[in-house]
Amino acid sequence: MNKSIKIFAPATVANLSCGFDVLGCCLDTVGDEMIISLTSNPEVKITKIDGANLPLETHKNVAGVAVEALLKAYKKEIGVTIEIYKKIKAGSGIGSSAASSAGAVWAVNYLLDSPFSSQELIAFAMEGEKLASGNAHADNVAPALLGGFTLVRSYKPLDVIKLNTPKDLMITVIHPQIEVKTSDSRSVIKHNVSLQQAIQQWGNVGGLVAGLFTEDYELIGRSLEDVIIEPLRSILIPEFTAVKEAALSSGALGCGISGSGPSIFALSKGDKTATLVADAIRNVYSKTGLKFDIHISKINNDGIKIIEV
Structure with missing residues (x-):
């Protein structure tokens, strides 16, 4: 097994003033790049991080934690390697951790022929956000995964709605x-x-x-x-x-x-x-x-x- 994909994981703007923890939107001109590969060795490994001083240890990295949450639900032994090329600075307020979390689970799901829905991917990516901030919020990972504007109508149960994007x-x-x-x-x-x-x-x-x-x-x-x-x-x-x-x-x-x-x-x-x-x-x-x-x-x-x- 040696399936691999390179993706653009976009920056996001959360809250949008009035929508604390429930509203967000997705940017087009700034984001990370990631290379995700499936391997026969059943473990999740962060093999490279370029552009930021972030931990390579899987349990300390938001992408690693998010992918582990996905694989736990997948219930099959699959190995994943992750390369992260950070273009979004940590602590910038435009979804640096969300880009890594969302990008990793989206890519793994794609390589596995999409066994999980968008709502399920959001939940997995939220585990990365929980590691980063102590709070499993979805207002960044949801627009990264769905695009456009998103509204988190409910966290329990998770219910995320994609909104319309005016063209201008x-x-x-x-x-x-x-x-x-x-x-x-x-x-x-x-x-x-x-x-x-x-x-x-x-x-x-x-x-x-x-x-x-x-x-x-x-x-x-x-x-x-x-x-x-x-x-x-x-x-x-x-x-x-x-x-x-x-x-x-x-x-x-x-x-x-x-x-x-x-x-x-x-x-x-x-x-x-x-x-x-x-x-x-x-x-x-x-x-x-x-x-x-x-x-x-x-x-x-x-x-x-x-x-x-």
């Missing part, structure tokens, strides 16, 4: 070269919110989902508001308020924290506006002395892609 929607992401660990970012979150905050947040989630399906860009923009998480997490991100103001002033529909940060995302209608937004937020960060990356992307409606079989 673009996303701009700035990634400051600082690390905000998901575990640290979660530690600042309050466990209780007021009924008034909850009502406002529910309305925004419903508005955003409705805006995506009706392709009402103004409704999408009005709904990109987070009254619960952003006020607490934004203090961890240098110049967050200035970046948000610059993005909105340049025509962005809305702007918020990508995942747990420090990346900041902005949704726009059309690539021209997305580029103006990129220029505006670049101007803000150029004055900070911090290194940063900026990505402009359409929404990737396919998710993980095959590079070579």
